[in-house]
Amino acid sequence: xxxxxKCKLNWMPVFIAAVCLVFSSAAFCGAAxxxxxxxxxxxxxxxxxxxGDPEKKSMEMAVEQINNNGGIDGHMIExxxxxxxxxxxxxxxxxxxxxxxxxxxAIIGPSRTPTSLAVIPRVQQSEIPFISCAAGNKIVEPVxxxxxxxxxxxxxxxxxxxxxxxxxxxxxxxxxTVENAFGESGKEQLLDQAPEFGLQVVRSETFGGKDSDMxxxxxxxxxxxxxAIICWGTNPGPAVVAKNIDQLGIDIPLYQSHGVASxxxxxxxxxxxxxxxxxxxxxxxxxxxxxSDPQKRVLTDYIKGYENRYDTSVSGFGGYAYDAxxxxxxxxxxxxxxxxxxxxxxxxxxGHVGVSGVFNFTPADxxxxxxxxxxxxxxxxxxxxxxx
Amino acid sequence: xxEVLQYIFxxxxxxxxxxxxxxxxxxxxxxxxxxxxxxxxxxxxxALSFVTLSGPFQLPLLPAFILSVAGVAVIxxxxxxxxxxxxxxxxPIVLIIITVGASIFLKGVGMLIWGKDxxxxxxFSGHPPLDIAGAKLLAQSLWIVAxxxxxxxxxxxxxxxTLTGKAMEACAISQKAAWLTGxxxxxxxxxxxxxxxxxGAVAGVIISPITMSSYDMGTMLGLKGFCAAMLGGLGSxxxxxxxxxxxxxLEALGVGLVSSGLKDATAFLLLLFILYxxxxxxxxxxxxxxx
Numbered sequence: 123x124x125x126x127x128k129c130k131l132n133w134m135p136v137f138i139a140a141v142c143l144v145f146s147s148a149a150f151c152g153a154a155x156x157x158x159x160x161x162x163x164x165x166x167x168x169x170x171x172x173x174g175d176p177e178k179k180s181m182e183m184a185v186e187q188i189n190n191n192g193g194i195d196g197h198m199i200e201x202x203x204x205x206x207x208x209x210x211x212x213x214x215x216x217x218x219x220x221x222x223x224x225x226x227x228a229i230i231g232p233s234r235t236p237t238s239l240a241v242i243p244r245v246q247q248s249e250i251p252f253i254s255c256a257a258g259n260k261i262v263e264p265v266x267x268x269x270x271x272x273x274x275x276x277x278x279x280x281x282x283x284x285x286x287x288x289x290x291x292x293x294x295x296x297x298x299t300v301e302n303a304f305g306e307s308g309k310e311q312l313l314d315q316a317p318e319f320g321l322q323v324v325r326s327e328t329f330g331g332k333d334s335d336m337x338x339x340x341x342x343x344x345x346x347x348x349x350a351i352i353c354w355g356t357n358p359g360p361a362v363v364a365k366n367i368d369q370l371g372i373d374i375p376l377y378q379s380h381g382v383a384s385x386x387x388x389x390x391x392x393x394x395x396x397x398x399x400x401x402x403x404x405x406x407x408x409x410x411x412x413x414s415d416p417q418k419r420v421l422t423d424y425i426k427g428y429e430n431r432y433d434t435s436v437s438g439f440g441g442y443a444y445d446a447x448x449x450x451x452x453x454x455x456x457x458x459x460x461x462x463x464x465x466x467x468x469x470x471x472x473g474h475v476g477v478s479g480v481f482n483f484t485p486a487d488x489x490x491x492x493x494x495x496x497x498x499x500x501x502x503x504x505x506x507x508x509x510x
Numbered sequence: 511x512x513e514v515l516q517y518i519f520x521x522x523x524x525x526x527x528x529x530x531x532x533x534x535x536x537x538x539x540x541x542x543x544x545x546x547x548x549x550x551x552x553x554x555x556x557a558l559s560f561v562t563l564s565g566p567f568q569l570p571l572l573p574a575f576i577l578s579v580a581g582v583a584v585i586x587x588x589x590x591x592x593x594x595x596x597x598x599x600x601x602p603i604v605l606i607i608i609t610v611g612a613s614i615f616l617k618g619v620g621m622l623i624w625g626k627d628x629x630x631x632x633x634f635s636g637h638p639p640l641d642i643a644g645a646k647l648l649a650q651s652l653w654i655v656a657x658x659x660x661x662x663x664x665x666x667x668x669x670x671x672t673l674t675g676k677a678m679e680a681c682a683i684s685q686k687a688a689w690l691t692g693x694x695x696x697x698x699x700x701x702x703x704x705x706x707x708x709x710g711a712v713a714g715v716i717i718s719p720i721t722m723s724s725y726d727m728g729t730m731l732g733l734k735g736f737c738a739a740m741l742g743g744l745g746s747x748x749x750x751x752x753x754x755x756x757x758x759x760l761e762a763l764g765v766g767l768v769s770s771g772l773k774d775a776t777a778f779l780l781l782l783f784i785l786y787x788x789x790x791x792x793x794x795x796x797x798x799x800x801x
Contacts, residue, residue, distance in 0.1 A: 334721030
């Protein structure tokens, strides 16, 4: 039996103690079985299916690869995957099912920040290692003992953009962000980090995700005479912003977020996409990376494996789940299925080369990535080129 | 000054689109006293079928325009024939709920056919934006405004000069009296549905080059068009045009001079204000009844 040190004295200590007892015995039974069961919850359908679908596929692929190599300490991994449809309440239900019925050792996913935040209290209470695939920084900030994440935070994306802007010697910025969780979080980071890089945000505007025209906001930004404009959103809004900037003849650099780092953006913005700069995970430009890049091999293996298995082109998002499974597999080694041990191992993983970057977890950093996880790219002739 | 002019230009562009949508609402209300809450979905169908016809099917703009508008009008008439006319107790609430249902249904169909991604297409003509006193006016905006006035003028002539148009007006005034004078009132309602949804498709077609079209674009556009129609006076053609343009310009000025968060709020605040002060709209003369 595991000591119940994590149980805080709150309104129902007896209940929690009972829950802990049930789960630690479940973990014990799990170890006696042949397979290690891990749970996955992704928004496979619904509005965020572009995230959840490749994540589910990547998780299945990673599990298969591990099993083909003999599993972990002789145990095969068994993945139980549920669809959250991008809905926080469904995500919480799925987590309960994974914990109570399937008795998994750890949970991977969900795909979106709101769903991840919704399930965190549950996994914290149940003391189950949890690796989120969503970008929002709030998931691991402040650090929660059982919660990790593999997707790059927007903090790092903002840092990459600001570093690039600073290197160009620019000072004044106009920012335009979408009115949803992604845009709000980006805006917060953009405003927070600007002083660190000696930059000044002279005008901050927002737009609705379905707006058809942003010229009014851009006119307002232009009036302040910034050196560059940063747009933070997911398709299709940023493509409209790019078009409008082109139409208004605003002749200053436009930076976009990693939220539009997909060929779809170039298709939507057409020739207005030319010369736009944006940070992206390396997967988008894997074939452009120099051989010396530590991630090059992992990336090409992952892309080849995914495209052979599913016969579709790889997405930039599936890698989050792929990394999560591989990190978890590393942490599972030698634990015999003890969840406290898995959590501790996860926290101490150093130098794990993954699809989204090189992970160095510490007790204070449960994302484990640094700004090197991003590269800046420029859109030239309808395709990506690396910029220094 | 240059900024204000730019706000007005972008306001006119979106206002003209709201106006075309509002005209569709008004026409249907005129002949059937029905608000079609699926109207925005017909805008979506128009936009996406136009993008498909002129993109993957490589049709020239004009045939693609005509085909998508005609196609959507046929769908609108089918909707009337299959879902509206077959209702046993056609009181307004039932009919409105049916249009809400149709809206959800059409959105689903749109998602199945065109997927969840947004689609785009190049402007009608490749002219660079015009520079007027430092403000940029898009060639596509001129197209939109021109098409608005051509279609509304056409509809005006249709209502005032042709027998069918007059028959429709007669039906609007009193369906029973029109029927007694030998006007096939059921056919007129069908025609009104066709024309109204066709106007929705026109709005979709002209908006598709300036924004991204996706299966879920219709709801917000439909609501804005509805606001514009209420603003101008439900049932009046020119009232809808004025309402649409006014709404668009006020929205753009609201964003430009106050705050970008105010964009959608402007429309709905204005609607509440108008309903309170002048429930029949700016040039509406129809008596308003609450159901």
